Amino acid sequence: MLQYDPAERGFEGPVVACIQMEPHVGAKRDNVARSIELVESAAKNGASLVVLPELSNTGYVFADREEAFSLAEALPDGEAAQNFAEAAQRLGIHIVAGVAERAEERLYNSALFTGPSGHIGVYRKLHLWNNEHRFFEPGDHGIPVFDTPLGRIAIAICYDGWFPETYRLAALQGADIVCVPTNWVPMPAQPDDRPAMALTLTMAAAHSNGIAIACANRIGTERGQPFIGQSLIVGGDGWPVAGPASGDREEILYAAIDLKRTRAERTLNAFNHLLRDRRADVYDPMPGTGRSSS
Amino acid sequence: MLQYDPAERGFEGPVVACIQMEPHVGAKRDNVARSIELVESAAKNGASLVVLPELSNTGYVFADREEAFSLAEALPDGEAAQNFAEAAQRLGIHIVAGVAERAEERLYNSALFTGPSGHIGVYRKLHLWNNEHRFFEPGDHGIPVFDTPLGRIAIAICYDGWFPETYRLAALQGADIVCVPTNWVPMPAQPDDRPAMALTLTMAAAHSNGIAIACANRIGTERGQPFIGQSLIVGGDGWPVAGPASGDREEILYAAIDLKRTRAERTLNAFNHLLRDRRADVYDPMPGTGRSSS
Numbered sequence: 082m083l084q085y086d087p088a089e090r091g092f093e094g095p096v097v098a099c100i101q102m103e104p105h106v107g108a109k110r111d112n113v114a115r116s117i118e119l120v121e122s123a124a125k126n127g128a129s130l131v132v133l134p135e136l137s138n139t140g141y142v143f144a145d146r147e148e149a150f151s152l153a154e155a156l157p158d159g160e161a162a163q164n165f166a167e168a169a170q171r172l173g174i175h176i177v178a179g180v181a182e183r184a185e186e187r188l189y190n191s192a193l194f195t196g197p198s199g200h201i202g203v204y205r206k207l208h209l210w211n212n213e214h215r216f217f218e219p220g221d222h223g224i225p226v227f228d229t230p231l232g233r234i235a236i237a238i239c240y241d242g243w244f245p246e247t248y249r250l251a252a253l254q255g256a257d258i259v260c261v262p263t264n265w266v267p268m269p270a271q272p273d274d275r276p277a278m279a280l281t282l283t284m285a286a287a288h289s290n291g292i293a294i295a296c297a298n299r300i301g302t303e304r305g306q307p308f309i310g311q312s313l314i315v316g317g318d319g320w321p322v323a324g325p326a327s328g329d330r331e332e333i334l335y336a337a338i339d340l341k342r343t344r345a346e347r348t349l350n351a352f353n354h355l356l357r358d359r360r361a362d363v364y365d366p367m368p369g370t371g372r373s374s375s
Numbered sequence: 376m377l378q379y380d381p382a383e384r385g386f387e388g389p390v391v392a393c394i395q396m397e398p399h400v401g402a403k404r405d406n407v408a409r410s411i412e413l414v415e416s417a418a419k420n421g422a423s424l425v426v427l428p429e430l431s432n433t434g435y436v437f438a439d440r441e442e443a444f445s446l447a448e449a450l451p452d453g454e455a456a457q458n459f460a461e462a463a464q465r466l467g468i469h470i471v472a473g474v475a476e477r478a479e480e481r482l483y484n485s486a487l488f489t490g491p492s493g494h495i496g497v498y499r500k501l502h503l504w505n506n507e508h509r510f511f512e513p514g515d516h517g518i519p520v521f522d523t524p525l526g527r528i529a530i531a532i533c534y535d536g537w538f539p540e541t542y543r544l545a546a547l548q549g550a551d552i553v554c555v556p557t558n559w560v561p562m563p564a565q566p567d568d569r570p571a572m573a574l575t576l577t578m579a580a581a582h583s584n585g586i587a588i589a590c591a592n593r594i595g596t597e598r599g600q601p602f603i604g605q606s607l608i609v610g611g612d613g614w615p616v617a618g619p620a621s622g623d624r625e626e627i628l629y630a631a632i633d634l635k636r637t638r639a640e641r642t643l644n645a646f647n648h649l650l651r652d653r654r655a656d657v658y659d660p661m662p663g664t665g666r667s668s669s
Contacts, residue, residue: 207654214646223657243583243649245539246658270612270640278582278613285579288572289537318564319572346564352508355537360501363517364540365659 094340095175095231097258097293098128099324101312101332103301106140109152113138113161116178117168123333124172130231134299135179135206135238135264136190142304146188149216153183156193157200166195173197175229177236179262190217192236192262194227201227204236208244224250232257232340239263242282242296245289252290252356257317257340259286261296265309277311280325288319291347291355293338300329317343388634389469389525391552391587392422393618395606395626397595400434403446407432407455410472411462417627418466424525428593429473429500429532429558430484436598440482443510447477450487451494460489467491469523471530473556484511486530486556488521495521498530502538518544526551526634533557536576536590539583546584546650551611551634553580555590559603571605574619582613585641585649587632594623611637 100119104112116137123131135141138161143149156162161180169176175196182191182203190206190213205220206213224247226235235251237259242248251259265279279296287294293316300310314323314336323334347355394413398406410431417425429435432455437443450456455474463470469490476485476497484500484507499514500507518541520529529545531553536542545553559573573590581588587610594604608617608630617628641649 207657208652209646211644211646219654240647240652244653245543245579245583246653249539250658269643270614272614275614278578281575281613282579282583284572285539285576289539289576319575320564320566320569349563350505352503352505353534358502358534359538359540360513363501364544 092339092341094338094343095130095258096128096335096337097295097314098123098126098131099295099297099312099314099334100131100133101298101300101310101326101330101334102134102137103299103331104134104137104140106142106303107148107152108140109138109161112140113164117164119333120168120176121172123335124174126333126335128174128335130175130234130258130260131177132260132295132297133176133178133262134297135262136181137179137262137299139181140303141264141299142306143216146216149181149188150183153181153188155184156180156182156191156203157195162193162195165193166200169195170197170199175201175231177260177262179238187218188216189220190238192238192260194234194236196229201229204238206238206241207247208240210240224254226251226254226256232338235259237261239265242279242286245286248286248290248292248294252292256292257343258293258295258338261294263296263298265298265311267307267309276325277309280311280313283313283315284319284321287315287317289355291317291343293317293343295336300331317346386633386635388632388637389424389552390422390629390631391589391608392417392420392425393589393591393606393608393628394425394427395592395594395604395620395624395628396428396431397593397625398428398431398434400436400597401442401446402434403432403455406434407458411458413627414462414470415466417629418468420627420629422468422629424469424528424552424554425471426554426589426591427470427472427556428591429556430475431473431556431593433475434597435558435593436600437510440510443475443482444477447475447482449478450474450476450485450497451489456487456489459487460494463489464491464493469495469525471554471556473532481512482510483514484532486532486554488528488530490523495523498532500532500535501541502534504534518548520545520548520550526632529553531555533559536573536580539580542580542584542586542588546586550586551637552587552589552632555588557590557592559592559605561601561603570619571603574605574607577607577609578613578615581609581611583649585611585637587611587637589630594625611640
């Protein structure tokens with residue numbers, strides 16, 4: 082049984098909740114209402130940081146750009162964003178929610194970060210997957226790390242996690258926890274009898290960076306596209322601390338993240354530290370990027 | 376059953392063998408003799424690329440730098456290197472073997488790469504683990520990728536695999552296969568009932584780069600230090616194609632790597648390619664490296 086009161090737990094850090102749910106494309110008001118219900122339930126159970134799936138307000142499989150455009154909203158002033166902000170303030174918690182963002186004529190696959198004191202920031206997905214290219218612009222905010230009372234928090238969305246650079250950039254900027262709103266789908270070579278490769282990527286990233294990672298996936302099938310659930314919270318040592326969740330049921334995962342321990346575990350022995358051992362002299366610049374060092 | 380004849384297999388690429396064995400510290404001549412026996416066995420079974428563990432000639436747990444120094448040898452002219460080179464030429468195969476290298480007064484934890492036409496190159500471990508810092512210099516050859524008739528091949532050694540940059544640098548330079556001589560040891564947070572985290576790191580690196588990775592670990596306990604076996608060959612989709620091997624037995628793993636398929640699988644759909652989707656504009660330069668772009 083998790084201890085949700087920091088005083089009882091004996092350590093500082095958030096109780097993270099990942100909400101696995103099923104948004105329905107186009108049903109924006111219903112999706113947000115159901116999200117808020119689940120966020121309230123998570124808060125009641127002691128969560129201080131709640132992660133919702135990618136595009137939790139709009140659904141994922143847009144018929145065309147017009148549909149995506151009509152469902153997207155400005156951040157942080159849109160209707161869904163205001164609802165999430167109101168819930169975060171009322172419940173005294175932090176919320177990371179995947180939302181379709183409209184910035185004038187441009188669309189982004191974004192995540193809103195809002196807390197007890199109001200709006201914190203927006204992350205825009207850097208690596209777009211498949212047909213997302215038809216609707217969205219690639220993210221242009223880099224990988225911001227937000228300094229909060231719960232620790233230093235970064236955000237990544239779904240296919241971002243296929244790029245080790247995503248987590249590395251977060252960790253090098255001091256992130257303790259990366260929140261991952263996601264809409265994981267089946268991958269071509271996935272064997273039926275093994276956990277999704279997404280879980281392996283998440284565990285490896287957590288272990289090699291010494292960061293906790295909280296992934297909230299959706300479930301269900303939308304316009305023929307299945308989603309795989311299996312939401313997961315991984316500790317800074319790379320091992321699951323909650324989940325993987327089922328492949329097909331609405332669920333909330335909970336895990337208490339000990340910030341001090343997460344940071345301490347990056348020191349592996351008298352000689353080794355996961356981040357300081359990087360051979361930046363060899364890596365930088367990565368070849369083929371068309372840049373040279375000054 | 377693997378088809379070892381390319382004509383029968385219907386595709387081009389090497390049959391990779393990973394030799395899991397137990398070197399004994401100081402017993403250099405015996406270690407090399409046993410290595411050659413196992414290499415001969417692998418070649419007889421159709422292997423064209425054979426990987427031996429880290430420091431396969433000397434053993435791992437040196438009492439002090441003097442012992443390491445006395446066991447290390449010049450590359451490619453040392454005695455073990457000559458034995459491996461002779462075997463590769465006689466058997467018509469490629470061999471990657473972890474060896475302790477002496478370069479004048481400096482020692483490196485290196486891997487020798489030798490083939491049917493003689494010496495190919497040397498890799499020097501970039502990321503030293505724990506007490507290795509007492510004996511070895513950090514590698515200064517970067518991550519070379521060797522163009523061979525079997526494909527483009529890079530080398531990493533043990534703790535190098537904790538750094539996603541290692542595999543990324545190999546992949547960005549066109550590597551198809553990364554050979555990993557290793558001496559994996561138990562990690563602090565490793566649960567008893569799960570496969571080693573090293574396997575997760577290997578699978579994630581293969582999947583996110585679209586490269587095959589062949590890890591040959593040692594077994595046994597040396598001067599109180601246990602090693603965990605579990606040698607593994609992973610395909611470019613990230614899933615094991617051979618192993619993991621046992622934790623404690625001498626074994627040889629075999630897998631045929633289809634180069635064309637490995638390369639083709641990097642294209643995920645009409646929009647996505649694992650390497651071309653990198654956001655170099657965001658990653659480079661990595662923060663905190665003290666370098667700025669020109």
